[in-house]
Amino acid sequence: MSDIQIEQIQDLLNQVVVEITQAANGLVEQARHLLSADSVLPEGVKLTPSDRYKLQQHIQTALQHSKYSHGMGFAGYSAETAEEQGYWTLEWWYKKDQKIQQAELENYQDLQQRLDFRSFDWFNYPAKNKQPYVDGPYVDYICNHAYTITFSHPVMIEQQFVGVIVIDLLVSTLDQLILPRLRRLDQTAVVTNDDARIILSNTAKYRTGALFREQAKATQNFVPQNHPFQLMLMQNYSSSRT
Structure with a gap:
């Protein structure tokens, strides 16, 4: 699913x-x-x-x-x-x-x-x-x-x-469009720009505009050539997501 x-x-x-x-x-x-x-x-x-x-x-x-x-x-x-x-x-x-x-x-x-x-x-x-x-x-x-x-x-x-x-x-437009689907995922998910700047995520740990520094713990699931958005899924998921 x-x-x-x-x-x-x-x-x-x-x-x-x-x-x-x-x-x-x-x-x-x-x-x-x-x-x-x-x-x-x-x-x-x-x-x-x-x-x-x-x-x-x-x-x-x-x-x-x-x-x-x-x-x-x-x-x-x-x-x-x-x-x-x-x-x-x-x-x-x-x-x-x-x-x-x-x-x-x-x-x-x-x-x-x-x-x-x-x-x-x-x-x-x-x-x-x-x-x-x-x-x-x-x-x-x-x-x-x-x-x-x-x-x-x-x-x-x-x-x-x-x-x-x-x-x-x-970003609020992406929030309305993407965030409900991110919240249904079983993993912590972060959408970044191509400079690893956070756009939105399904956890309060990662704030819009902050630099995403945990790429090593994540997998890139959406990286077409010249695409400005990347979807990152955390490999080490914790059910305590808030």
């Missing part, structure tokens, strides 16, 4: 990742095709009103169709020039009370400069490596004040990096 339950957990984790990855890839392609020459600058991107409106429509549609995502958006930056200051772009939409709302962070450039998301891993890694990146779990103090996992995919136009498509998955 445990093997069946483990397979079900694996399938659910994979469903989440596949859906979010497909949504991100779709938005990347839409952004690449709709951004006009007026938006793409030599040192980044600054959306025209027309391009911003079109991109917002795509983001809202993708978020409406997403079962697992909490928020989606586009982040970009145009470097400072002799003519004007650097400009931060963050088009962000999120779900609240079963509705999709806009976080109008784009309008507050002073706030953007203080935050400067170029220093965040979800922006910096794709900018430097031109590859997708998964960041978290971490507490997102900017948008939702909750434990969050951020998927970010670079947007490239003619080999130039212009920004990232960003999608947030709340």
Whole structure:
């Protein structure tokens, strides 16, 4: 019975990742095709009103169709020039009370400069490596004040990096989806990211965000290539799980 339950957990984790990855890839392609020459600058991107409106429509549609995502958006930056200051772009939409709302962070450039998301891993890694990146779990103090996992995919136009498509998955969403099944297992189980950072588990011993230091006592049951989630089962199970 445990093997069946483990397979079900694996399938659910994979469903989440596949859906979010497909949504991100779709938005990347839409952004690449709709951004006009007026938006793409030599040192980044600054959306025209027309391009911003079109991109917002795509983001809202993708978020409406997403079962697992909490928020989606586009982040970009145009470097400072002799003519004007650097400009931060963050088009962000999120779900609240079963509705999709806009976080109008784009309008507050002073706030953007203080935050400067170029220093965040979800922006910096794709900018430097031109590859997708998964960041978290971490507490997102900017948008939702909750434990969050951020998927970010670079947007490239003619080999130039212009920004990232960003999608947030709340750890609480995985809690609701996965934790009831973890609790049915006869073994202590921990779901981690690929850096061994704990996302959730079926015991209070292992806390979200902490580093999982007991890999030697665990077996990895779910480690597909390039997958951001890993399911660990403890070899030495104790029935005193709390």
